[in-house]
Amino acid sequence: MGQLRLLKGLDSCVGRIAVRIAAFIPQRLPAGPPASFLLIRPGGIGDAVHLIPTISAIKTAYPDATIDVLAEKRNSAIFRLSPQIRRVFHYDRPAELFRALCGSYDVVIDTEQWHRLSAVVARMARAPVLIGYATNERARLFTHPITYSQDEYEIDSFFRLLTPLDVAQRKVSFPFLAIPREAVERGDALLREIKEKAFVTIFPGASIPERRWGAERFGKIAEMLAALGMAVVVVGGREDEGQGKVIVAGGAGLNLAGRTSLSETAAVIQKSALLVSGDSGVLHIAVGLGVPTVSLFGPGRAKKWAPRGDRHLVIDKGLTCSPCTTFGTTPPCPIAARCMRDITVDEVCNAVTVLLAATGGLPSSCCQDKEGGKRRS
The missing domain is CATH 3.40.50.2000 (Glycogen Phosphorylase B;)
Incomplete structure (x- = not known):
């Protein structure tokens, strides 16, 4: 910085x-x-x-x-x-x-x-x-x-x-990022720790404090997913390692923060059912890989940066003072980034479960009634 x-x-x-x-x-x-x-x-x-x-x-x-x-x-x-x-x-x-x-x-x-x-x-x-x-x-x-x-x-x-x-704009085809083979192999080796369990990737980091949602809140998402039979894999840099420990403290997943290169992080995300993240570069990597996302926007400009399409859900409280970031610069916030604090755990949990169900990411045991074998509403 x-x-x-x-x-x-x-x-x-x-x-x-x-x-x-x-x-x-x-x-x-x-x-x-x-x-x-x-x-x-x-x-x-x-x-x-x-x-x-x-x-x-x-x-x-x-x-x-x-x-x-x-x-x-x-x-x-x-x-x-x-x-x-x-x-x-x-x-x-x-x-x-x-x-x-x-x-x-x-x-x-x-x-x-x-x-x-x-x-x-x-x-x-x-x-x-x-x-x-x-x-x-x-x-x-x-x-x-x-x-x-x-x-x-x-x-x-x-x-x-x-x-x-005179180059015509083309419709973007997903995925448009290609991961090197050695990074894929390294990602596979790291993911053996969750024993082929379906998982959601969480990136808790951000380039500025105002874009952080909080490790404890992400930990609640991990607990909800564990109840659905899914694991959580936390990715990020060394600066995110402490947050990762908090998120998986309940034994709900794997903390890879600080353990992967960028291409290896991409390889992990590519294997996941979904990514949950704030407005970040890691969010955009998931989009480029064609992976569904739930993203949390506050100071950043959702019109410019939020993922598009029905495989992505964006949570943005739309406060009158946001977005406040212009050309990459975010001014000091006089209300302690309320635009992020007002996003509730229940909102994110609901978005995650809805998108997992819509994209076929939920384990089959979550989609069938134990007695009648009928899909739950």
């Missing part, structure tokens, strides 16, 4: 000046259909996941073209789950940033929504076609500036970056 704050501070202080200087960098002239692309994607996991369908659309339109991505260390692992990508460079590693800038690309697409320094990087690549969002002074640096809306689903926003290339 300290590095993230530093990058945002640098962008605010230095970004405006850098934009003015970078505007004088000359661009190469276009020469024929694009054969090489560089997509710049700093930021978190959720943005990276939502960008994958756009990358697939580029590869469909230009099957012989190469696609490289310039990402940050914190989100770069997502792009390893896309076979259409040739190379992944790190935005926050100077040597790799330099290598990306030395490449010769026909099209550079800056997918960052607000911060200016990524637009400066795009300009420095000197591609004949530069595409990016026109949300502030950064618009001056692109050959094709694109408008951006806070109320548009993020996958659709990324698709609109392809408008100058």
Whole structure:
């Protein structure tokens, strides 16, 4: 988080000046259909996941073209789950940033929504076609500036970056993430601890405290699922390990928080009947894998980030002060994130059981009456 704050501070202080200087960098002239692309994607996991369908659309339109991505260390692992990508460079590693800038690309697409320094990087690549969002002074640096809306689903926003290339938006096919075989094998090995029992994955973490729902509440969900004959598997980073212990304290499941890489986490989620999570990157991984989700929204913008479709249930109290997050920044909350606190355990339990029943995720013993063998209502 300290590095993230530093990058945002640098962008605010230095970004405006850098934009003015970078505007004088000359661009190469276009020469024929694009054969090489560089997509710049700093930021978190959720943005990276939502960008994958756009990358697939580029590869469909230009099957012989190469696609490289310039990402940050914190989100770069997502792009390893896309076979259409040739190379992944790190935005926050100077040597790799330099290598990306030395490449010769026909099209550079800056997918960052607000911060200016990524637009400066795009300009420095000197591609004949530069595409990016026109949300502030950064618009001056692109050959094709694109408008951006806070109320548009993020996958659709990324698709609109392809408008100058005449690439038609395609219906997104699920799953659109591909997990490496070794990660699948590692996930299978970890899941042996629950002995092939049907399970629901819970991710209790969040990028900011205001998006946390609470380990004790998630523990109640685990108890409810145990009563239905299902296990719970908690995923997350090392910072979520303590919450995981609380959630499975009643012996209702397995705590894998801090024990898996991102691709291994994805492999575990792929095997689950459903994911329960707040507004998080892990939530979007489940969506990209085609796994049903119950998601809890508060400060975040559900219109932009909440999963779509009948395999996903979104709980959002819709308070007058929410959503309050804009371009990834959430202001201090004067009412202690009531938008999350007002979501009750009963609401989440009901959503989980309804979605499990609708998607066939409940164990057969839960769907039949013990005496007559009839499905319960």
